[in-house]
Amino acid sequence: xxxxxxxxxxxxxxxxxxxxxxxxxxxxxxxxxxxxxxxxxxxxxxxxxxxxxxxxxxxxxxxxxxxxx
Numbered sequence: 001x002x003x004x005x006x007x008x009x010x011x012x013x014x015x016x017x018x019x020x021x022x023x024x025x026x027x028x029x030x031x032x033x034x035x036x037x038x039x040x041x042x043x044x045x046x047x048x049x050x051x052x053x054x055x056x057x058x059x060x061x062x063x064x065x066x067x068x069x
Contacts, residue, residue: 014064022056029056 006009033039035058042048 015061018057018060018064021060022053025056025060026053 002015005017006012026049029052030039039045
């Protein structure tokens with residue numbers, strides 16, 4: 001079980017931190033995919049982006065759980 005994080009006296013849910021980390025990683029990966037031209041080969045860019053975001057949320061949460069236990 002992952003408990004809350006105490007940031008300056010405010011308890012923050014670990015899911016919120018995972019969402020923030022995944023959002024920043026998705027922006028970075030999206031820029032790399034756009035710069036390399038891979039996005040031109042993807043049929044539905046918005047669907048791909050939201051799917052990538054959810055995969056990253058799961059990966060960050062699993063990594064956080066592995067590190068804290």
